[in-house]
Amino acid sequence: MSSLRDATRERSDETKFSALLLQVQTDHVGNRIIFVVEGDSDITLFNMVLRNTEFFYCTPASGKADVIEAVDRLRTRISNQVYGIVDADFDHVLEKTYNDTFMTDVHDAEIMMLHDEFITDFITEHTQNHILGPMQIDEVGQRLMRNLMSVCNEIGLVKLACRLLNLNVRFKGMNYFTSEAVTVNDFNVSINIQILIEAAIRRSPRVEQTHCIDIYNKYVELNQAGYCIYQTANGHDFCQLLAQVFKQPLSSDRNVTVKGVEKYLRSKYTKENFERTNLYEQMIRLIETDAEVEEVA
The missing domain is CATH 3.40.50 (Rossmann fold)
Known part of the structure; x- marks a missing residue:
């Protein structure tokens, strides 16, 4: 076969x-x-x-x-x-x-394309007007960008840990929200590393749950190494997280998709x-x- x-x-x-x-x-x-x-x-x-x-x-x-x-x-x-x-x-x-x-x-083309104007424009275009009115958009945008990049870095370090341990853990196609590894509350995004590791292993038939501790220990080691988050964060993960933020009631378009975010990101990236x-x-x-x-x- x-x-x-x-x-x-x-x-x-x-x-x-x-x-x-x-x-x-x-x-x-x-x-x-x-x-x-x-x-x-x-x-x-x-x-x-x-x-x-x-x-x-x-x-x-x-x-x-x-x-x-x-x-x-x-x-x-x-x-x-x-x-x-x-x-x-x-x-x-x-x-x-x-x-x-x-x-x-x-790390990838999507991370390459990220810049402050993109995130502020995205917030402006996708937030309900009554919420947008009193908002300090630049401040919220910078905070959201830092928050998303921090969470994506955490996910990236877990992926890198699995790679260095030669474990075939399946992250492709993983929804971090339905697995409850990542949660959103308005413009705040948080992650639970233990849940992420356990959920990723559950969808990986060739990896035993006993490897959870090995992955976590390697993740801690990598976290302490202080790698640049722009090398570890994955742009597709960033777009998934941003799309989820705007599936909440604050959004003017709750049908926003990951592909839609990626397309918007490309449209805001210039030759300059x-x-x-x-x-x-x-x-x-x-x-x-x-x-x-x-x-x-």
Whole structure:
């Protein structure tokens, strides 16, 4: 059964790569620099903040490992310069790098896009007017941002603890609120680490509950290490928490979704914001290097 699943996965991966190869071998792409990114939303983002006639963005739409593999394979099949762009996840913390693949400066693209104007605009647009009127919006926004990032950091440290312990704990798709690990009260968000660990293990069939103490002890150790929260907090978690805040009676739109928050976040991120990142510098340097080579030639 396992070998059948592996064979099916291999066929699917090969189909995705073939589609990617066809996409870049067109007159439209020509000799442009190709960036392979993780998903369609990343193509949207980079076309918004760094649309350039010398760049072409594409994706296998299947995650970080597949981007890295696709870059290696494309480089052997086409003459274009090919690079990957992926979320760093914990790689900066773990001091891990990749050949020909750039990483976000912080944990992921969503964390990269966060800024004060986004949170104040989101509050303004999604809070009922009678609550918004007497509110000190900038102050509430800064406090909410700190609160959300702190909780996301706590979740991130638990995830990192599981990774360092080589435990296959399933966090993907986890709802932190129905599991009662995270609670909200108006603009205040709080987390119970013990409940988070226990709930995550319950949805992980290959991990025994006896590992709870190991995970908690590793989490405490990591918490004391003082890592930058922008390297440990996950942007998708941030968006889930923010969406939940605005499912309360204070919200003018209680149907707000995680995808809706992520879309709003992208809409508030500008080229000027992106130009402050190391990722931008790495990408734009490729054009400058090409220009220097042409001058020498």
